[in-house]
Amino acid sequence: MEIQVEGLWKAYDGKPVLTGLTAVFPVGITCIAAPSGTGKTTLLRLLLGLERSDAGVIRGGDCRWAAVFQENRLLENLPAAGNLRFALGEPPPETPGMLASLGLEYGDPRPLREWSGGMKRRLALVRALLAPWEALALDEPFTGLDEENRARCLVLIREAETRGPVLLASHDCTGLEDAPLLRLENGTGVVRRP
Amino acid sequence: MEPKRRLWPILFWLLAWQGGSMALAAAYPSGGLLLASPVRAGLRLLELLPEPLFWRAVGNSSLRILGGFLLSGALAVGLAALAAGRPWLQDLLVPPVAVVKAVPVASFIILALVWLDSRSLSLFISALVVFPPVYLNVLEGIRRTDSRLLELAQVYRIPLRRRLWGIYVLQALPYFRSASSLALGLCWKAGVAAEVIGLPAGTVGERLYTAKIYLQTPDLFAWTTVVLVLAALFEKLFLTAVNALAGKAGC
Numbered sequence: 001m002e003i004q005v006e007g008l009w010k011a012y013d014g015k016p017v018l019t020g021l022t023a024v025f026p027v028g029i030t031c032i033a034a035p036s037g038t039g040k041t042t043l044l045r046l047l048l049g050l051e052r053s054d055a056g057v058i059r060g061g062d063c064r065w066a067a068v069f070q071e072n073r074l075l076e077n078l079p080a081a082g083n084l085r086f087a088l089g090e091p092p093p094e095t096p097g098m099l100a101s102l103g104l105e106y107g108d109p110r111p112l113r114e115w116s117g118g119m120k121r122r123l124a125l126v127r128a129l130l131a132p133w134e135a136l137a138l139d140e141p142f143t144g145l146d147e148e149n150r151a152r153c154l155v156l157i158r159e160a161e162t163r164g165p166v167l168l169a170s171h172d173c174t175g176l177e178d179a180p181l182l183r184l185e186n187g188t189g190v191v192r193r194p
Numbered sequence: 195m196e197p198k199r200r201l202w203p204i205l206f207w208l209l210a211w212q213g214g215s216m217a218l219a220a221a222y223p224s225g226g227l228l229l230a231s232p233v234r235a236g237l238r239l240l241e242l243l244p245e246p247l248f249w250r251a252v253g254n255s256s257l258r259i260l261g262g263f264l265l266s267g268a269l270a271v272g273l274a275a276l277a278a279g280r281p282w283l284q285d286l287l288v289p290p291v292a293v294v295k296a297v298p299v300a301s302f303i304i305l306a307l308v309w310l311d312s313r314s315l316s317l318f319i320s321a322l323v324v325f326p327p328v329y330l331n332v333l334e335g336i337r338r339t340d341s342r343l344l345e346l347a348q349v350y351r352i353p354l355r356r357r358l359w360g361i362y363v364l365q366a367l368p369y370f371r372s373a374s375s376l377a378l379g380l381c382w383k384a385g386v387a388a389e390v391i392g393l394p395a396g397t398v399g400e401r402l403y404t405a406k407i408y409l410q411t412p413d414l415f416a417w418t419t420v421v422l423v424l425a426a427l428f429e430k431l432f433l434t435a436v437n438a439l440a441g442k443a444g445c
Contacts, residue, residue, distance in 0.1 A: 048349050065349050073346045075360060086360040087350050131350055 001060060002026045003047065003135060003165050008056035010042050017042045019187030020056070025135075025165040026180070029157065030191060031173040034184035040169035041070055043184070044137045047167065063164070066131035068141045072124040076113040080123055081106055087127050098126050102152055117144040125153055129160050136166045151175070208232050227409050235415030242416055247396070255316065255398040256424060259385035262320030263378060269321075270328035271370065275362075278336040287329070295326045303388045312392035316399065319388035320381035327380070328373045335369030336362055367440050374432060382425040 389399020
Protein backbone atom coordinates (compact mmCIF):
# COMPACT_ATOMS: atom_id res chain seq x y z
CA MET A 1 0.00 0.00 0.00
CA GLU A 2 1.23 3.48 -0.81
CA ILE A 3 -0.15 6.99 -0.70
CA GLN A 4 0.18 9.30 -3.68
CA VAL A 5 -0.39 13.00 -3.94
CA GLU A 6 -0.56 14.71 -7.28
CA GLY A 7 -0.55 18.43 -7.98
CA LEU A 8 -1.57 19.30 -4.42
CA TRP A 9 -2.38 22.99 -3.87
CA LYS A 10 -3.34 24.70 -0.66
CA ALA A 11 -3.41 28.38 0.20
CA TYR A 12 -4.51 30.26 3.29
CA ASP A 13 -5.90 33.77 2.76
CA GLY A 14 -4.40 33.81 -0.72
CA LYS A 15 -0.95 32.83 0.56
CA PRO A 16 0.12 29.54 -1.05
CA VAL A 17 1.54 26.89 1.25
CA LEU A 18 1.54 23.89 -1.08
CA THR A 19 2.05 24.63 -4.78
CA GLY A 20 1.39 21.55 -6.87
CA LEU A 21 3.15 18.97 -4.71
CA THR A 22 3.46 15.53 -6.29
CA ALA A 23 4.89 12.68 -4.24
CA VAL A 24 4.56 8.98 -3.45
CA PHE A 25 4.79 7.69 0.12
CA PRO A 26 5.51 3.94 0.18
CA VAL A 27 5.31 1.58 3.16
CA GLY A 28 7.90 2.61 5.72
CA ILE A 29 9.16 5.92 6.99
CA THR A 30 9.29 8.95 4.73
CA CYS A 31 10.89 11.90 6.41
CA ILE A 32 9.35 15.24 5.50
CA ALA A 33 11.86 17.93 6.25
CA ALA A 34 11.30 21.63 6.00
CA PRO A 35 11.69 24.71 8.15
CA SER A 36 8.69 25.80 10.23
CA GLY A 37 5.73 27.22 8.35
CA THR A 38 6.58 25.68 5.00
CA GLY A 39 3.72 23.21 4.63
CA LYS A 40 4.64 20.08 6.62
CA THR A 41 1.64 20.29 8.89
CA THR A 42 -0.64 21.37 6.03
CA LEU A 43 0.36 18.32 4.01
CA LEU A 44 -0.34 15.99 6.93
CA ARG A 45 -3.70 17.67 7.65
CA LEU A 46 -4.74 17.22 4.01
CA LEU A 47 -3.73 13.56 4.10
CA LEU A 48 -5.61 13.02 7.39
CA GLY A 49 -8.74 14.48 5.81
CA LEU A 50 -8.88 17.37 8.27
CA GLU A 51 -8.72 19.94 5.48
CA ARG A 52 -9.54 20.03 1.78
CA SER A 53 -6.96 20.87 -0.83
CA ASP A 54 -7.62 23.71 -3.27
CA ALA A 55 -6.53 21.47 -6.13
CA GLY A 56 -4.86 18.13 -6.68
CA VAL A 57 -5.53 14.48 -5.91
CA ILE A 58 -4.72 12.23 -2.97
CA ARG A 59 -4.75 8.50 -3.68
CA GLY A 60 -4.79 5.93 -0.88
CA GLY A 61 -5.39 8.60 1.75
CA ASP A 62 -8.81 7.27 2.76
CA CYS A 63 -7.23 4.46 4.75
CA ARG A 64 -7.21 4.19 8.54
CA TRP A 65 -4.83 6.74 10.02
CA ALA A 66 -3.29 7.36 13.38
CA ALA A 67 -1.37 10.52 14.15
CA VAL A 68 0.84 12.40 16.51
CA PHE A 69 -0.24 15.99 16.06
CA GLN A 70 1.89 19.07 16.58
CA GLU A 71 0.20 19.37 19.97
CA ASN A 72 -0.27 16.30 22.16
CA ARG A 73 -4.09 16.44 22.12
CA LEU A 74 -4.44 14.45 25.32
CA LEU A 75 -7.15 14.68 27.97
CA GLU A 76 -5.18 16.51 30.64
CA ASN A 77 -7.54 15.55 33.48
CA LEU A 78 -7.28 11.82 32.85
CA PRO A 79 -4.35 9.50 33.61
CA ALA A 80 -2.50 7.62 30.88
CA ALA A 81 -4.83 4.60 31.01
CA GLY A 82 -7.91 6.83 30.66
CA ASN A 83 -6.39 8.58 27.67
CA LEU A 84 -5.55 5.33 25.93
CA ARG A 85 -9.01 3.90 26.65
CA PHE A 86 -10.59 7.08 25.27
CA ALA A 87 -8.69 6.87 21.99
CA LEU A 88 -8.38 3.12 21.53
CA GLY A 89 -11.16 1.50 23.52
CA GLU A 90 -9.62 -1.48 25.32
CA PRO A 91 -5.86 -0.98 24.82
CA PRO A 92 -4.01 -4.00 23.30
CA PRO A 93 -1.97 -6.35 25.52
CA GLU A 94 1.37 -4.83 24.48
CA THR A 95 0.37 -1.44 25.95
CA PRO A 96 2.12 -1.68 29.36
CA GLY A 97 5.30 -3.00 27.72
CA MET A 98 5.41 -0.25 25.10
CA LEU A 99 4.82 2.42 27.75
CA ALA A 100 7.52 0.89 29.95
CA SER A 101 10.00 0.95 27.07
CA LEU A 102 9.56 4.74 27.03
CA GLY A 103 9.78 5.07 30.80
CA LEU A 104 6.01 5.42 31.32
CA GLU A 105 3.63 3.42 33.48
CA TYR A 106 0.20 2.24 32.39
CA GLY A 107 -1.06 2.29 35.98
CA ASP A 108 0.23 5.79 36.76
CA PRO A 109 -2.78 7.31 38.52
CA ARG A 110 -1.73 10.94 38.03
CA PRO A 111 -3.73 13.02 35.59
CA LEU A 112 -1.63 14.18 32.66
CA ARG A 113 -1.70 17.79 33.81
CA GLU A 114 0.85 16.61 36.39
CA TRP A 115 3.11 15.04 33.75
CA SER A 116 6.07 16.69 32.08
CA GLY A 117 5.89 17.79 28.44
CA GLY A 118 8.26 15.01 27.36
CA MET A 119 6.20 12.32 29.09
CA LYS A 120 3.04 13.55 27.38
CA ARG A 121 4.78 13.55 24.00
CA ARG A 122 5.87 9.95 24.51
CA LEU A 123 2.32 8.97 25.51
CA ALA A 124 0.94 10.66 22.38
CA LEU A 125 3.35 8.55 20.32
CA VAL A 126 2.39 5.33 22.12
CA ARG A 127 -1.29 6.13 21.53
CA ALA A 128 -0.61 6.47 17.80
CA LEU A 129 1.51 3.35 17.55
CA LEU A 130 -1.04 1.22 19.40
CA ALA A 131 -3.95 2.36 17.22
CA PRO A 132 -5.06 0.04 14.40
CA TRP A 133 -3.58 2.19 11.61
CA GLU A 134 -2.80 1.57 7.96
CA ALA A 135 -0.91 4.86 7.64
CA LEU A 136 0.73 6.97 10.31
CA ALA A 137 1.28 10.74 10.38
CA LEU A 138 3.84 12.04 12.85
CA ASP A 139 4.12 15.80 13.10
CA GLU A 140 7.29 16.76 14.97
CA PRO A 141 7.02 13.64 17.18
CA PHE A 142 10.29 14.33 19.00
CA THR A 143 9.38 17.80 20.29
CA GLY A 144 10.48 18.20 23.89
CA LEU A 145 12.36 14.89 24.04
CA ASP A 146 15.95 14.50 25.13
CA GLU A 147 18.39 12.48 23.01
CA GLU A 148 17.84 9.25 24.94
CA ASN A 149 14.05 9.38 24.70
CA ARG A 150 14.22 10.49 21.06
CA ALA A 151 16.30 7.38 20.30
CA ARG A 152 13.84 5.13 22.20
CA CYS A 153 10.90 6.61 20.31
CA LEU A 154 12.67 6.16 17.01
CA VAL A 155 13.23 2.46 17.77
CA LEU A 156 9.47 2.00 18.29
CA ILE A 157 8.62 3.88 15.11
CA ARG A 158 11.15 1.76 13.21
CA GLU A 159 9.58 -1.42 14.58
CA ALA A 160 6.17 -0.29 13.34
CA GLU A 161 7.15 0.99 9.91
CA THR A 162 6.39 -2.25 8.09
CA ARG A 163 2.67 -1.79 8.87
CA GLY A 164 2.20 0.97 6.32
CA PRO A 165 3.37 4.40 5.18
CA VAL A 166 4.78 6.46 8.03
CA LEU A 167 5.04 10.18 7.25
CA LEU A 168 7.36 11.75 9.74
CA ALA A 169 7.48 15.53 9.53
CA SER A 170 10.38 17.02 11.39
CA HIS A 171 12.85 19.83 11.10
CA ASP A 172 15.47 17.32 12.21
CA CYS A 173 15.72 13.96 10.42
CA THR A 174 18.83 12.76 12.27
CA GLY A 175 18.87 8.97 12.50
CA LEU A 176 16.59 8.64 9.48
CA GLU A 177 19.24 9.05 6.81
CA ASP A 178 18.32 5.66 5.30
CA ALA A 179 14.67 6.69 4.80
CA PRO A 180 13.19 8.47 1.77
CA LEU A 181 13.25 12.21 2.27
CA LEU A 182 10.81 14.83 1.04
CA ARG A 183 12.31 18.29 1.43
CA LEU A 184 9.59 20.89 1.03
CA GLU A 185 10.67 24.15 -0.53
CA ASN A 186 8.32 26.86 -1.74
CA GLY A 187 5.37 24.53 -1.31
CA THR A 188 6.68 21.67 -3.36
CA GLY A 189 9.44 19.07 -3.41
CA VAL A 190 10.59 15.66 -4.59
CA VAL A 191 10.92 12.47 -2.57
CA ARG A 192 14.57 11.46 -2.69
CA ARG A 193 15.54 7.89 -1.90
CA PRO A 194 18.73 7.29 0.08
CA MET B 195 -11.99 28.51 53.86
CA GLU B 196 -10.93 26.89 57.15
CA PRO B 197 -13.82 25.84 59.46
CA LYS B 198 -12.60 28.27 62.15
CA ARG B 199 -12.60 31.16 59.69
CA ARG B 200 -16.10 30.21 58.53
CA LEU B 201 -17.47 29.90 62.07
CA TRP B 202 -16.59 33.19 63.68
CA PRO B 203 -18.52 35.46 61.26
CA ILE B 204 -21.62 33.26 61.76
CA LEU B 205 -21.26 33.51 65.54
CA PHE B 206 -20.75 37.26 65.25
CA TRP B 207 -23.97 37.79 63.27
CA LEU B 208 -25.97 35.45 65.52
CA LEU B 209 -24.83 37.51 68.50
CA ALA B 210 -25.68 40.73 66.64
CA TRP B 211 -29.15 39.31 65.89
CA GLN B 212 -29.62 38.30 69.54
CA GLY B 213 -28.44 41.75 70.68
CA GLY B 214 -30.78 43.52 68.21
CA SER B 215 -33.74 41.45 69.33
CA MET B 216 -33.01 42.11 73.03
CA ALA B 217 -32.60 45.84 72.34
CA LEU B 218 -35.95 45.99 70.50
CA ALA B 219 -37.68 44.04 73.27
CA ALA B 220 -36.26 46.47 75.86
CA ALA B 221 -37.23 49.59 73.85
CA TYR B 222 -40.80 48.63 72.90
CA PRO B 223 -43.46 46.61 74.71
CA SER B 224 -44.01 44.41 71.63
CA GLY B 225 -40.41 44.63 70.37
CA GLY B 226 -39.98 40.88 70.69
CA LEU B 227 -42.64 40.41 68.02
CA LEU B 228 -40.75 42.53 65.51
CA LEU B 229 -37.53 40.56 65.72
CA ALA B 230 -37.58 37.16 67.42
CA SER B 231 -34.21 36.22 68.87
CA PRO B 232 -32.18 33.33 67.43
CA VAL B 233 -32.68 31.48 70.71
CA ARG B 234 -36.47 31.74 70.43
CA ALA B 235 -36.36 30.80 66.76
CA GLY B 236 -34.15 27.81 67.61
CA LEU B 237 -36.46 26.69 70.41
CA ARG B 238 -39.46 27.03 68.08
CA LEU B 239 -37.68 24.91 65.51
CA LEU B 240 -37.07 22.23 68.15
CA GLU B 241 -40.80 22.31 68.95
CA LEU B 242 -41.67 21.91 65.29
CA LEU B 243 -39.35 18.97 64.64
CA PRO B 244 -41.49 16.24 66.28
CA GLU B 245 -44.68 17.41 64.53
CA PRO B 246 -45.85 15.18 61.64
CA LEU B 247 -47.22 18.30 59.91
CA PHE B 248 -43.72 19.80 59.91
CA TRP B 249 -42.33 16.82 58.02
CA ARG B 250 -45.34 16.80 55.70
CA ALA B 251 -44.66 20.44 54.79
CA VAL B 252 -40.94 19.77 54.31
CA GLY B 253 -41.70 16.70 52.19
CA ASN B 254 -44.30 18.43 50.00
CA SER B 255 -42.15 21.48 49.33
CA SER B 256 -38.97 19.48 48.73
CA LEU B 257 -40.70 17.12 46.34
CA ARG B 258 -42.14 19.90 44.20
CA ILE B 259 -39.20 22.30 44.27
CA LEU B 260 -36.61 19.61 43.62
CA GLY B 261 -38.90 17.96 41.08
CA GLY B 262 -38.93 21.28 39.22
CA PHE B 263 -35.15 21.52 39.50
CA LEU B 264 -34.56 18.01 38.17
CA LEU B 265 -37.10 18.23 35.33
CA SER B 266 -35.90 21.63 34.21
CA GLY B 267 -32.23 20.72 34.66
CA ALA B 268 -32.67 17.65 32.44
CA LEU B 269 -34.56 19.70 29.82
CA ALA B 270 -31.93 22.47 29.92
CA VAL B 271 -29.04 20.02 29.47
CA GLY B 272 -30.87 18.24 26.64
CA LEU B 273 -31.71 21.46 24.84
CA ALA B 274 -28.19 22.83 25.32
CA ALA B 275 -26.80 19.63 23.77
CA LEU B 276 -29.21 19.93 20.85
CA ALA B 277 -28.68 23.67 20.41
CA ALA B 278 -24.86 23.43 20.51
CA GLY B 279 -24.65 22.34 16.88
CA ARG B 280 -27.78 24.15 15.70
CA PRO B 281 -27.47 27.96 15.62
CA TRP B 282 -31.14 28.28 14.58
CA LEU B 283 -32.21 26.53 17.80
CA GLN B 284 -29.91 28.76 19.86
CA ASP B 285 -31.50 31.80 18.18
CA LEU B 286 -34.97 30.41 18.77
CA LEU B 287 -34.29 30.00 22.49
CA VAL B 288 -32.77 33.45 23.00
CA PRO B 289 -36.09 35.33 23.51
CA PRO B 290 -37.72 32.91 26.00
CA VAL B 291 -34.51 32.59 28.02
CA ALA B 292 -34.09 36.38 28.09
CA VAL B 293 -37.73 36.82 29.16
CA VAL B 294 -37.43 34.26 31.97
CA LYS B 295 -34.24 35.96 33.16
CA ALA B 296 -35.64 39.50 33.08
CA VAL B 297 -39.29 39.19 34.14
CA PRO B 298 -39.86 39.28 37.93
CA VAL B 299 -40.64 35.86 39.39
CA ALA B 300 -43.79 37.31 41.03
CA SER B 301 -45.27 38.00 37.58
CA PHE B 302 -44.79 34.38 36.59
CA ILE B 303 -46.23 33.20 39.90
CA ILE B 304 -49.40 35.21 39.39
CA LEU B 305 -49.70 34.12 35.78
CA ALA B 306 -49.11 30.50 36.77
CA LEU B 307 -51.83 30.77 39.41
CA VAL B 308 -54.26 31.51 36.56
CA TRP B 309 -53.12 28.45 34.59
CA LEU B 310 -52.29 25.89 37.25
CA ASP B 311 -53.59 24.68 40.59
CA SER B 312 -51.62 25.93 43.55
CA ARG B 313 -50.04 22.50 44.24
CA SER B 314 -48.17 22.53 40.92
CA LEU B 315 -47.12 26.16 41.31
CA SER B 316 -43.79 25.69 43.11
CA LEU B 317 -42.77 22.90 40.73
CA PHE B 318 -43.47 25.15 37.73
CA ILE B 319 -41.77 28.23 39.18
CA SER B 320 -38.72 26.33 40.39
CA ALA B 321 -38.41 24.75 36.92
CA LEU B 322 -38.70 28.18 35.33
CA VAL B 323 -35.87 29.79 37.32
CA VAL B 324 -33.58 26.78 36.94
CA PHE B 325 -33.74 26.62 33.14
CA PRO B 326 -31.76 29.76 32.10
CA PRO B 327 -28.60 29.28 34.18
CA VAL B 328 -28.32 25.56 33.46
CA TYR B 329 -29.09 25.91 29.74
CA LEU B 330 -26.73 28.88 29.22
CA ASN B 331 -23.85 27.40 31.22
CA VAL B 332 -24.01 23.96 29.66
CA LEU B 333 -24.28 25.50 26.19
CA GLU B 334 -21.20 27.59 26.92
CA GLY B 335 -19.35 24.49 28.16
CA ILE B 336 -20.19 22.57 24.97
CA ARG B 337 -19.28 25.59 22.82
CA ARG B 338 -15.83 25.66 24.39
CA THR B 339 -15.16 22.08 23.35
CA ASP B 340 -11.62 21.77 22.08
CA SER B 341 -11.82 21.47 18.28
CA ARG B 342 -8.40 19.81 18.29
CA LEU B 343 -9.82 16.93 20.33
CA LEU B 344 -12.66 16.63 17.83
CA GLU B 345 -10.06 16.28 15.07
CA LEU B 346 -8.28 13.63 17.11
CA ALA B 347 -11.58 11.77 17.48
CA GLN B 348 -12.14 11.99 13.73
CA VAL B 349 -8.68 10.65 12.86
CA TYR B 350 -8.79 7.85 15.45
CA ARG B 351 -12.41 7.05 14.52
CA ILE B 352 -13.46 7.23 18.15
CA PRO B 353 -17.07 6.00 18.49
CA LEU B 354 -19.78 8.54 19.32
CA ARG B 355 -20.35 7.25 22.86
CA ARG B 356 -16.71 7.65 23.91
CA ARG B 357 -16.54 10.97 22.04
CA LEU B 358 -19.58 12.28 23.93
CA TRP B 359 -18.16 11.24 27.27
CA GLY B 360 -14.49 12.07 26.75
CA ILE B 361 -14.92 15.40 24.97
CA TYR B 362 -18.37 16.92 25.53
CA VAL B 363 -19.23 15.67 29.03
CA LEU B 364 -15.72 16.31 30.35
CA GLN B 365 -15.89 19.83 28.94
CA ALA B 366 -19.43 20.69 30.06
CA LEU B 367 -19.37 19.10 33.53
CA PRO B 368 -17.60 21.95 35.37
CA TYR B 369 -20.06 24.41 33.80
CA PHE B 370 -23.00 22.21 34.81
CA ARG B 371 -21.61 21.97 38.35
CA SER B 372 -21.43 25.74 38.88
CA ALA B 373 -24.83 26.28 37.20
CA SER B 374 -26.44 23.62 39.42
CA SER B 375 -25.08 25.26 42.54
CA LEU B 376 -26.60 28.58 41.50
CA ALA B 377 -29.87 27.05 40.30
CA LEU B 378 -30.43 25.05 43.50
CA GLY B 379 -30.33 28.24 45.54
CA LEU B 380 -32.61 30.03 43.09
CA CYS B 381 -35.21 27.25 42.92
CA TRP B 382 -35.67 27.20 46.71
CA LYS B 383 -36.06 30.98 46.87
CA ALA B 384 -38.52 31.13 43.97
CA GLY B 385 -40.34 27.91 44.90
CA VAL B 386 -41.05 29.01 48.48
CA ALA B 387 -42.07 32.49 47.24
CA ALA B 388 -44.55 30.77 44.90
CA GLU B 389 -45.95 28.76 47.83
CA VAL B 390 -46.33 31.92 49.92
CA ILE B 391 -48.40 33.49 47.14
CA GLY B 392 -50.28 30.38 45.97
CA LEU B 393 -50.74 28.88 49.47
CA PRO B 394 -50.85 25.19 48.57
CA ALA B 395 -51.91 23.25 51.69
CA GLY B 396 -49.24 21.55 53.77
CA THR B 397 -46.17 23.33 52.42
CA VAL B 398 -43.34 25.42 53.86
CA GLY B 399 -44.68 28.49 52.02
CA GLU B 400 -48.08 28.11 53.64
CA ARG B 401 -46.45 27.90 57.09
CA LEU B 402 -44.41 31.03 56.37
CA TYR B 403 -47.58 32.86 55.33
CA THR B 404 -49.38 31.73 58.49
CA ALA B 405 -46.46 33.01 60.58
CA LYS B 406 -46.76 36.37 58.86
CA ILE B 407 -50.57 36.60 59.40
CA TYR B 408 -50.31 35.83 63.13
CA LEU B 409 -47.08 37.81 63.63
CA GLN B 410 -45.35 34.63 64.79
CA THR B 411 -41.82 35.81 64.09
CA PRO B 412 -40.18 32.86 65.87
CA ASP B 413 -42.07 30.60 63.43
CA LEU B 414 -41.02 32.80 60.53
CA PHE B 415 -37.34 32.49 61.45
CA ALA B 416 -37.67 28.79 62.25
CA TRP B 417 -39.21 28.03 58.84
CA THR B 418 -36.70 30.28 57.11
CA THR B 419 -33.94 28.31 58.80
CA VAL B 420 -35.57 25.11 57.56
CA VAL B 421 -35.52 26.46 53.98
CA LEU B 422 -31.85 27.44 54.32
CA VAL B 423 -30.92 24.04 55.71
CA LEU B 424 -32.90 22.21 53.00
CA ALA B 425 -31.33 24.32 50.25
CA ALA B 426 -27.82 23.74 51.63
CA LEU B 427 -28.47 20.04 52.19
CA PHE B 428 -29.79 19.37 48.69
CA GLU B 429 -27.04 21.45 47.13
CA LYS B 430 -24.47 19.43 49.03
CA LEU B 431 -26.10 16.11 48.08
CA PHE B 432 -26.52 17.03 44.42
CA LEU B 433 -23.03 18.47 44.05
CA THR B 434 -21.55 15.43 45.79
CA ALA B 435 -23.24 13.26 43.16
CA VAL B 436 -22.02 15.54 40.35
CA ASN B 437 -18.51 15.61 41.85
CA ALA B 438 -18.49 11.82 42.04
CA LEU B 439 -19.39 11.76 38.35
CA ALA B 440 -16.77 14.41 37.62
CA GLY B 441 -14.17 12.45 39.60
CA LYS B 442 -15.01 9.35 37.59
CA ALA B 443 -14.64 11.43 34.44
CA GLY B 444 -11.39 12.88 35.77
CA CYS B 445 -12.27 16.55 35.97
